[in-house]
Amino acid sequence: xxxxxxxxxxxxxxxxxxxxxxxxFLGSECLLFGGLxxxxxxxxxxxxxxxxxxxxxxxxxxxxxxxxxxMSSLTMVLAVSAAHKGEDRKTNLWLTVTALLGATFVxxxxxxxxxxxxxxxxxxxxxxxxxxxTLTGFHGVHVTxxxxxxxxxxxxxxxxxxxxxxxxxxxxxxLYWHFVDIVWIIIFTLVYLIxx
Amino acid sequence: xxxxTTHTATSAEHSENHGMSDAGYIRIAAILAAITALxxxxxxxxxxxxxxxxxxxMMVVKFIMxxxxxxxxxxxxxxxxxxxxxxxxxxxxxxxxxxxxxxxFIQ
Numbered sequence: 001x002x003x004x005x006x007x008x009x010x011x012x013x014x015x016x017x018x019x020x021x022x023x024x025f026l027g028s029e030c031l032l033f034g035g036l037x038x039x040x041x042x043x044x045x046x047x048x049x050x051x052x053x054x055x056x057x058x059x060x061x062x063x064x065x066x067x068x069x070x071m072s073s074l075t076m077v078l079a080v081s082a083a084h085k086g087e088d089r090k091t092n093l094w095l096t097v098t099a100l101l102g103a104t105f106v107x108x109x110x111x112x113x114x115x116x117x118x119x120x121x122x123x124x125x126x127x128x129x130x131x132x133x134t135l136t137g138f139h140g141v142h143v144t145x146x147x148x149x150x151x152x153x154x155x156x157x158x159x160x161x162x163x164x165x166x167x168x169x170x171x172x173x174x175l176y177w178h179f180v181d182i183v184w185i186i187i188f189t190l191v192y193l194i195x196x
Numbered sequence: 197x198x199x200x201t202t203h204t205a206t207s208a209e210h211s212e213n214h215g216m217s218d219a220g221y222i223r224i225a226a227i228l229a230a231i232t233a234l235x236x237x238x239x240x241x242x243x244x245x246x247x248x249x250x251x252x253x254m255m256v257v258k259f260i261m262x263x264x265x266x267x268x269x270x271x272x273x274x275x276x277x278x279x280x281x282x283x284x285x286x287x288x289x290x291x292x293x294x295x296x297x298x299x300x301f302i303q
Contacts, residue, residue, distance in 0.1 A: 027283025
């Protein structure tokens with residue numbers, strides 16, 4: 001019973017079903033982003049009628065955005081750590097900081113999309129544009145969903161204390177958040193740093 | 197009391213399973229930041245033929261560090277690793293084959 005309340009229902013292997021489900025979900029997300037990334041890799045050179053990646057990418061700006069998202073992974077893991085220790089205030093603080101860093105990243109992405117659009121790269125301008133906006137847009141939506149989950153969690157936790165059993169909820173959202181970060185690690189290298 | 201016991205057990209289990217302190221996480225983040233700076237430097241410094249392999253290696257190292265330490269996969273049940281890496285390997289395999297098909301048969 002103790003194990004069940006602390007970590008949700010467990011499977012016959014003695015591990016949490018919730019955690020197992022989350023890892024299966026993340027495994028399937030690899031396939032989704034794998035498809036989007038490989039489509040981009042296939043079409044990134046097709047720029048007929050539009051600007052080339054090297055003409056519009058602002059590497060210093062995107063590097064700062066990447067750094068912000070990377071640091072949000074640190075604040076998320078600190079939130080998970082605090083939740084496991086039962087430190088409610090710290091948990092809420094780190095969750096809020098993580099959401100703010102995520103919002104900064106999304107804000108940067110909106111600014112970047114606007115700048116690219118003004119420079120002549122629309123969604124249907126070229127295959128490069130379509131695959132670029134689809135890939136980075138899908139990632140941005142994932143970050144936004146993560147921010148909504150983080151802020152919802154903070155709201156829920158403010159209304160009631162965070163007992164030890166709630167730590168697993170923070171951990172699951174943490175896994176999702178870190179996954180979003182590792183996807184960006186790949187996108188940043190393959191899309192922005194490797195020239196066409 | 198029961199809740200306290202449960203909470204204490206959870207905390208102890210957490211430290212035991214995850215095996216990292218907050219300072220450890222900060223060290224990992226500092227390493228990740230340093231690797232990111234190195235990655236960005238490849239745009240401005242000529243790495244010659246090492247450019248692409250160096251970038252890909254740094255990407256993989258960052259990926260593994262986040263998955264292993266921040267996502268705790270290194271310290272968790274091996275079944276989770278199996279579920280995640282199975283998806284990852286399947287994705288990389290299928291899409292590598294897909295890209296190769298376009299490379300070799302559509303020109």
